[in-house]
Amino acid sequence: MYSFKNDYAEGAHPRILNALMESNFEQEDGYGEDRYSRKAVELLKEKLGRTDVDIHLIPGGTQTNLIAISAFLRPHEAAIAANSGHIQTHETGAIEATGHKVLSVETKDGKLTPKGIQEVLDAHTDEHMVKPKLVYISNSTEIGSIYNKAELQALSNFCREHNLIFYMDGARLGSALCSSENDLKLSDFPELVDAYYIGGTKNGALIGEALVICRDSLKEDFRFHMKQKGALLAKGRLLGIQFLELFRDNLFFELAQHANNMAKRISEELKQANIKFLTHSPSNQIFPILPNGVINELQKNYAFILWEKVDQDHSAIRIVTSWATKEEAVDTFLGDIRKYL
């Protein structure tokens, strides 16, 4: 049984484990004040070309989203997200648990647009309704699509004109940036968004996301929020060491590129076999539509998510590749599909 269920089925890239080993007996301060975390933050600022951002290392994605959004908003303010947005669907009401409504925008491709946000603003006119204040996007999205620079710039302009906080969930930012269709650089984001995170967990780390806060007014006292929500790890070095390793050279991007390459091989081969896809997804998540019989056969040897019934005889499945996906496994998988089609 080989798993294409997600991009967190394996542990961490071996270089990360080695770095943990090598530093293991050094004594470090706790709670993110260790030398590794400090260095990782400095290194990331360098890579972003910005010394004026604040960067915090946080164990996981749901935690990052809930801490940031609850720290940024006042009690009556709400977040706006695509109906497929992670905070809307798969975080067990984590944002609402901090007191804030998440307003939904229907989308087909998982991507917000100024028009969709404007409709939410138009519908919220006075104090009997929440005040929409933060725009949440994910890049790549939960259905594999990515934002290009023009789209992000348009959203960014819109948010600034309407005094909205623009926040990007980058759980799979590596994959987005290494997409063949991407025209954004890691250093573009501080210009475009007010806060965002660079995801480690789904790109080769054991745990860890790097939250970048770009807007000055959002920075104050942020570590208090992290501690209150249980995100200041006693052994914060665990996060610092990992990000240092991922960004010491190009490892972060190499891992994402590999994941994308594996997805691309699968999707291109399937397209040649006239397989349709549920969404256009130039990243490491793809959603081919297959005959149910084929799916049944594949499930004997492969794990993946049965995403959505498409018609009587066909369903979309979700195939996720990762930094650790083996080329041979992809080959065998493609061979098996050809056999069953």
Added chain:
Amino acid sequence: MYSFKNDYAEGAHPRILNALMESNFEQEDGYGEDRYSRKAVELLKEKLGRTDVDIHLIPGGTQTNLIAISAFLRPHEAAIAANSGHIQTHETGAIEATGHKVLSVETKDGKLTPKGIQEVLDAHTDEHMVKPKLVYISNSTEIGSIYNKAELQALSNFCREHNLIFYMDGARLGSALCSSENDLKLSDFPELVDAYYIGGTKNGALIGEALVICRDSLKEDFRFHMKQKGALLAKGRLLGIQFLELFRDNLFFELAQHANNMAKRISEELKQANIKFLTHSPSNQIFPILPNGVINELQKNYAFILWEKVDQDHSAIRIVTSWATKEEAVDTFLGDIRKYL
């Protein structure tokens, strides 16, 4: 500079890192449903001699406390803790952030008693006040003291008589259980408390606490709460592998014993030199009272917490030993103290 500041200055016990290495490329399910987490839970149940408890692995202590307490209480109910209790002092209002008041009981030794709790109950008589509902203790406490079996049994009886939930923070439970004054076994707790956690982070793990829920009515839907608060790690294996290693044999206890031994060597030597202590602490945290001049000298080569001014010329410091504390460092430290006294 050698650090006695805390018990999380180093990484993890090497066996843990090895276990992470060896399992690294196995594909596992996410969010704690991997085989390692399942095995660790089974193993812990075996060690407790109880198959009817629920066990959840959670990244950190503050997280464990806030998830458990907010899951267990209804909105109008409050926790009772010693004034030195961790949830009262050093978790940035994490419990209040979930909506619950923490009621304080003044103690000298950091330990709650039925009498102290009764006074809180007596003062809360109707719906204009919160309803005290959960008793929080830590063992060992934040000032190094431990509960013996009679004390815990008395608290347990009291809680059952008064329909209170009895919860124990075991961030340093290993050290408590390996104290020379301890008369409790790991398997005693499910009889005594309603829920508690066995701390990994401060006893040799990178991260991780094992929450044991003993009372049936507290078990339902617990994983929802974990997810909502951001504590379901995508790579939950990270927690499972560690607890499996700690409890595969006696490693957990060996590490705690070492920490205690190191503390005991220091405290016994200091007692012989007629040094007094702020608290009676038979665990891995000790609080000697030293002349300020001696403290100043020691600070040149050792890191520790300056705990409390005692009089014009003396202060108490906090010395914490750990699984990783080196015997030679203790020797040198003691030698230096002798020199300065």
Added chain:
Amino acid sequence: MYSFKNDYAEGAHPRILNALMESNFEQEDGYGEDRYSRKAVELLKEKLGRTDVDIHLIPGGTQTNLIAISAFLRPHEAAIAANSGHIQTHETGAIEATGHKVLSVETKDGKLTPKGIQEVLDAHTDEHMVKPKLVYISNSTEIGSIYNKAELQALSNFCREHNLIFYMDGARLGSALCSSENDLKLSDFPELVDAYYIGGTKNGALIGEALVICRDSLKEDFRFHMKQKGALLAKGRLLGIQFLELFRDNLFFELAQHANNMAKRISEELKQANIKFLTHSPSNQIFPILPNGVINELQKNYAFILWEKVDQDHSAIRIVTSWATKEEAVDTFLGDIRKYL
């Protein structure tokens, strides 16, 4: 300028003010423990034919909803409401502010059905999503429709089968019960729902809603929740005296009947003039679709809500009548419409 904007434009029915006057200098206990509140609760139980329900008098509707729902749900549980439901649209995120997501069901007539709820249940399958637990309906709805007995019975059965709490917002329950299409009695509800409130504010009281809790497991400690959310009035008599007056005889129903009669006169006359309506609303809120020119003329002398643009030349307006709506005002209004049409 005559107002059809809402059903709370005037003060209270004169009998209520008289009752306040007459009792004014009697000394009463505070916080709802006065004799009037106790009597009002007993009287309501009598009217419901049920001594086993708990009844609490609460100043307003948003307060009642947020206190009840937050008292009934555990942190990971969510409410289900129609997309037009008051808690979803016009309470400034009050439910989310207590930590709970409100899941939306698209409806055309403002009414939930088992089918709509089933779809929400089907979409929420595990701990990565909130757990749908409470079904919120309003009767009459925000767009004037009402539930009949068969519909409520079907929802009630569905909720019981699926272990859902069934909660009814009765801000305009009086109007629903006095509708010409109604087949429900006040005493039917304790059989059908788990909790609901009988609205006073929009039916002749100054302030006040009577929350009826029918399911035993929801009753415990409810006054704690009221106090915590600021809903225990020091002079609770203000609520008791009003409900006593409304239900001493048939005043509550007479006031609702008058409101409905006024709405019916308007809607029947408009139907004869071939005016269409946005919704079928047999209660005190009606939504006629008028030419924009007519609306402009009417706005010179009448206040009402411009509800929705229907096409280039027509819009729906909301006309609300109340216990205090004057027949002569209705006559003049109808005369003016005829003039402009």
Added chain:
Amino acid sequence: MYSFKNDYAEGAHPRILNALMESNFEQEDGYGEDRYSRKAVELLKEKLGRTDVDIHLIPGGTQTNLIAISAFLRPHEAAIAANSGHIQTHETGAIEATGHKVLSVETKDGKLTPKGIQEVLDAHTDEHMVKPKLVYISNSTEIGSIYNKAELQALSNFCREHNLIFYMDGARLGSALCSSENDLKLSDFPELVDAYYIGGTKNGALIGEALVICRDSLKEDFRFHMKQKGALLAKGRLLGIQFLELFRDNLFFELAQHANNMAKRISEELKQANIKFLTHSPSNQIFPILPNGVINELQKNYAFILWEKVDQDHSAIRIVTSWATKEEAVDTFLGDIRKYL
């Protein structure tokens, strides 16, 4: 049985009920946008000599406290209150339910001092603890004491120097201002505090407190918070009409003066009989210490709170007078005490 239990045992001053009667059939906008509420706010600003403050009318005291404090604080910030402060003791954890810790300062007279606050600040040094941010005082206090101008000025200076929000609960501000020991004017407060409320409920209104927000940065979007917490009454006129009547002339102060006079008559007579008091309370709450036998006799004809056991044979009781306390009742009460002493 005559009640000295509290200052909310009767209804409202008759002029208030008359004003409700007279305005009853005027149609007004809802939710505090009626002409009466607007006029009341303008009138209060005039009385304060300040046009630059924001004033909101809110039904009750607990509601006012919880809305203001949760609107003013960010999630990691805490309030500081005397151990006897109402938010600390008698609001069922309302502040914690909005997510904020209330830090306690031990006091004997119910009054905070810069020294007491400084000790809290000194104990909260980093992100592992909450950040003390708002100072809560009540004037008069829960035990009848009042602040003089020098004390308030010292607290005000301290708060400004330490960037703390200074908030005053004025549930019994009328009584404080009419105390023989008072040297403050209603118009002094906007200079001294950042926000405070003028209590109506305990000074002759049915319900209602007027929150005055003086600091600009605390004003934004305040009505959203009121709505979210259920404090925007549909018939907001109920609040406006009452405050208009209380402040149209000197009624507010006359009522408070009467309450104080009645308390003073009792306390002076008791002092002459060598009765001691638990606290120095120059307002409408007094706490005489009486022999238990006398208390038992008095309880046959008078209702009051048994406050605290003082020694084997004596207890303190709480006597509260109000705008409605009858002189004859005071005479009879004093006669009875003389008889039993």
